[in-house]
Amino acid sequence: MNELTLLDWKRRIFELYAEIRRDDDAEHAWRNWRTVRDELFRTHPQSPIPSERRASFAGLPFFDYDPSTRVVGNVEPAERMQRExxxxxxxxxSFTRFARTRFELAGEQHALDLYWLDGYGGGLYLCFADATGGAETYGAGRYLLDTVKGADLGERSGQLVLDFNFSYNPSCSYDPQWVCPLAPSGNRLGIPIRAGERFPNRGETRSARRVRAGRARAGTR
Structure with missing residues (x-):
């Protein structure tokens, strides 16, 4: 039954991120995260990898772990703004921008907008794009936090943990049947972040090209 397999997928993702938050060794947590996700993508009925490609699936491509891309971000209130x-x-x-998180990365100060999902009971959403987009990483953006789906790296003394090694591609990058919100215009960083998930193994997928074409037609909201 599709609903029960989806429930199982979500349960496993929530449990995985709970393990990450408990692990004091960030790189060990990251390696475990990769191992579990590879297994889910390879075998689970709710995998975003199309069923005909799962047998040949060799694992998700990642940059090497880079501890310098694990930072904490101060959370600053921002004018609440509903955006489509x-x-x-x-x-x-529909999301509501409610705050910004400021952090230092590569010797520079940066900020990203924090959004709250207006539907599904709500959840913190942080999707970003950077200077690797379209060449080394998925051009429409990568997810870092999406708490309604379990992706939650926790807090440290009231600051958000922003470990870009845990950045991952949205499901629509693997199969266009999935519908995913993309990186909003205020969350585009001018520096390359060579951490986290790279392009799917086939390079820029048909789905990625489709998304880029759609963005060119509609613009970024």
Missing amino acids: IATSGEQPY
């Missing part, structure tokens, strides 16, 4: 954020499908999703 573009997705890989035809319809946008």
